Amino acid sequence: MIRACVFDAYGTLFDVGAAARIAASEPGAEGWAPRWPELAANWRRKQLEYTWLRAVAGAHADFWQVTQDGLDWALEAAGLADPALRARLLALYWELPAFPEVPAMLTRLADRGQRLAILSNGSMGMLEGAVGSAGLEGMFEALFSVESVGVFKPHASVYDLVEQGMALAPDEVLFVSSNGWDACAGAGHGFVTAWVNRDAAPLDRLWGRPHHILRDLSALPDLVAGP
Numbered sequence: 001m002i003r004a005c006v007f008d009a010y011g012t013l014f015d016v017g018a019a020a021r022i023a024a025s026e027p028g029a030e031g032w033a034p035r036w037p038e039l040a041a042n043w044r045r046k047q048l049e050y051t052w053l054r055a056v057a058g059a060h061a062d063f064w065q066v067t068q069d070g071l072d073w074a075l076e077a078a079g080l081a082d083p084a085l086r087a088r089l090l091a092l093y094w095e096l097p098a099f100p101e102v103p104a105m106l107t108r109l110a111d112r113g114q115r116l117a118i119l120s121n122g123s124m125g126m127l128e129g130a131v132g133s134a135g136l137e138g139m140f141e142a143l144f145s146v147e148s149v150g151v152f153k154p155h156a157s158v159y160d161l162v163e164q165g166m167a168l169a170p171d172e173v174l175f176v177s178s179n180g181w182d183a184c185a186g187a188g189h190g191f192v193t194a195w196v197n198r199d200a201a202p203l204d205r206l207w208g209r210p211h212h213i214l215r216d217l218s219a220l221p222d223l224v225a226g227p
Contacts, residue, residue: 008177046070154185
């Protein structure tokens, strides 16, 4: 029986592409605006790659440092050596909106008595900022950050935080992520998992497989409720 729904944050609840998209719509961005999707994709890709490399090397840095490093790579790749643009994009990252279906989805789950939490690579300050800027204060019982263990996902110690912090068995947790590798790793850890496959990507070939695949989060309350 599912007793808690635990969400990855960035890309799952919060739209990580929004920073570049919003910046591209602002005055003065005309020269690079058509390339914002590539910039956003490179930023996200390098951000994640750096978490994996740091985890393997045992060279941890917090997610804000990794986020800045990924952006610097993406800006250089795009030929955009603009300190003002860099500052604007980083400021917008602290104000990421939730995906449109998120508030109603969380409310439906809470109304049905589901315990709600976030498990994220983000530092606690970043998570608190994201929850606040998206208007989701008070929705979550707990925010679990990898900073508690000093290593990024998919290290097993990260997923252990949920069991320890919520006093639940793994199979009582529905772990929800938009990252296919994260949903697979969560399944391998013993969670029931749902992969939010917003981009219709192929399934990662890893040591676990997600139990559910969703196009977005709107169907999650009905999935949890069951037949």
